[in-house]
Amino acid sequence: MKAVLITIGDEILSGDTVDTNSNFIAGQLKMIGIPVIQILTVADDVQTIKGALNTASSLGDLIFTTGGLGPTKDDRTKTAFAQFFGDELALDETTFLHLQQLFIKRKREHLLELNRPQAMVLSRARIFQNENGTAPCMMMEQEGKLVFCLPGVPYEVKPLITDKIIPYLILQNPINHLVTRSVSVVGIPESLLSEQIEKWEMALPPAISLSYLPVGNRIKLRLNCSGPNLEALNANLDTEVKKLQPLIGKNVISWNGNEIQEILKDILVARKLTISSAESCTGGALARLITSVPGSSAYFLGGVIPYDYQKKIKILGVSPQTIAAKTAVSAEVAQEMTLGCRDLFDTDIALSTTGVAGPNTDEFDNEVGTVYYSIRTKSFEKTQKLHLPHLHRNDFAQFVSQRVLQDLVEILVNTK
Structure with a gap:
């Protein structure tokens, strides 16, 4: 199973806002063995959003969109979703009741009617209520693909992902663990490092992938492997890392450190x-x-x-x-x-x-x-x-x- 993330918002493209949602979602999916293969950032435009959904559907099995879903007239995300899925927006009574309780709790009942559009959801969607905001997450299934449409505010996205979507995905699919090991190397140029460990790299098992990640003057060798048996994955990585020690030991400052x-x-x-x-x-x-x-x-x-x-x-x-x-x-x-x-x-x-x-x-x-x-x-x-x-x-x-x-x-x- 592979995931594609779509960030929607003119403010992201203009550089006014930094997309932290994609980093967080990718990290959470990694922990249950689902890699993110592409991240798209698109404008708040109906045709552009539909195009991104088409692209994402051709690449991955899971699609996450963040951004939009606001109550204002300039929000086009729900229109784009309705057109893409061939669905219509309908008032969801459960979501509206949730909004009512939320505004009572916040002592803002006078704003309830202005936010009624937030309870308009895709009629075929499964709804994950947003405990920290007004826009729920809508999940659509189409041609075997799952699409999660999330709001854009990070403090709303994070609990939706960790408390609701990740547990849902675990129930639907057996966990395929994704294990990472990072070896931090200093004092050697990347080209020379690559030459020095070439034979070791070429002999890596097919299930283990290697990436070179320069960070300042440090190079992180990141090894990834995935599978259902967590103990076996860690044992495989331990074996390969031990083979590195005589090759680059004098240049390593950490055998299992990330930052x-x-x-x-x-x-x-x-x-x-x-x-x-x-x-x-x-x-x-x-x-x-x-x-x-x-x-x-x-x-x-x-x-x-x-x-x-x-x-x-x-x-x-x-x-x-x-x-x-x-x-x-x-x-x-x-x-x-x-x-x-x-x-x-x-x-x-x-x-x-x-x-x-x-x-x-x-x-x-x-x-x-x-x-x-x-x-x-x-x-x-x-x-x-x-x-x-x-x-x-x-x-x-x-x-x-x-x-x-x-x-x-x-x-x-x-x-x-």
Whole structure:
């Protein structure tokens, strides 16, 4: 069974809104062994939506649409669905009662009639009520394909998927587990890595697929396999990963880690180490990355964002003479920032970033895209300079944060 996702909305295509629904739905389907083979993003236009449904029907067995289904006159999704399925819209009394109870609960009964169109659903649809909003999910079956028409608001989509649709799919179909193993490799170009493991890759069993996923300066080798026997799948992956160890062991920072912040967590928790951060040009992105992992409060004690160089002096104790001689964007300032940060939070490890994210130069006329970062442990300090003039501010902060954590993991792996 394969799935196709369709995101509907002019706001997605214009770049005003980020599509987070597809990522979430794909992740949930993966857990029950259903791969997503294509994601389409289309405008809120009847003919375009129908065209996307036609394309999706030719590719997959399951189709999920998100977006639209609103009560306003400019919404065209239900019209497109009715035309595609050769069905008509009809008032569903159960859905209308659900709306009534929802508006009473929210003390907005005066808006009930304005939202009556939300209870107009495809007459042949199976309805999954939306406990967090007004638009229900409609499921249609046509020529052996299941189509789930969902609203677009993420906090409405997520519970519909996890609480209602996934359990429904499990009941209808035996679970075909999809298991993934990610091996994180550093210090080797992708082309050389591919050459080094070519014989191993060519000998992989047909049931196991391999993907190369560059993330910053790290490469994730992702192995996927699917089947009904979860124990056998994990055993197969264990066998193949063991074969990799003599080939690339010295370049691996994690044998089963996905995100760099998750890999770091495992190391810090195992060694009972604490960490803190002092960020200038990354503006908190580094701390946000570290704390995005559940349980990070066990090792991340705090961070500061001394954006102004005077705050670097006042909060972290950076020397005014160092700034005067080297400017605020320098290896020396990055090093003094980690010293001050480690003392401020009393941690085993401190991280710092200082640079110019752009679009303009700083008051010292440092070049846009220049960044220095420092990683300080109790026995080791590393300072690195990067030049990233091609990156947008947000991409700049994310790239630098990923790079700092990757370097930290490498240091910890090599200094056990």
